[in-house]
Amino acid sequence: MPESPAVRTVAGVGLRRPFRGPFERWPHATDLLIALIAIALTLSMWSSRSGADGLDMNSFVGVGAWLCAFIASFALLWRRTHPLQVHAVVLAVSILVLVSPMPDGIVALSVSLYSVGRYEAQMRASVAAVVATLLYLAFDLQLLTAPDVGDTIAAVLAFTLWYAGRRLRFRGEYLRLLE
DSSP states (O other): OOOOTTEEEETTEEEEOOOOOHHHHOHHHHHHHHHHHHHHHHHHHHHHHHTGGGGOTTSHHHHHHHHHHHHHHHGGGGTTTOHHHHHHHHHHHHHHHHHSSSOOOOTHHHHHHHHHHHHOOOHHHHHHHHHHHHHHHHHHHTTTTOOOHHHHHHHHHHHHHHHHHHHHHHHHHHHHHHO
């Protein structure tokens, strides 16, 4: 009976290789796909909120908005190797978008927040990143004055994204220790 490619025999003992999906096999292509999806979602969100005038390439604000979306989204290409630096860039661009007349919201912030939880080895740096993001959200959503349900859900979602990444990191380390 021929062996399946997922089963190897070593000294007569069958060992099963773990399944590796396409996201683990091609991490660079995955990060590029995530960056393209992030910029597409950001631009579609901006165009639906502000109409065609907000993203006009003939105005300084429109060019700035496109540039901010591009920088924040394509910084995600380095999210696995430099998660803290990528999050700092995305958070800085988000702050720039917040204080300017550009449309609001950058989808890459949620991905970078998850990546900080998942790929940052230093716990203190990871916690500092999530605290900085929550402070940004408190300022952006004006949670300190009169929070409503949607604002509170956004803050809880931001923390949940980071926490999910952190839990996956701990689980991966635990499984490596068991092996």
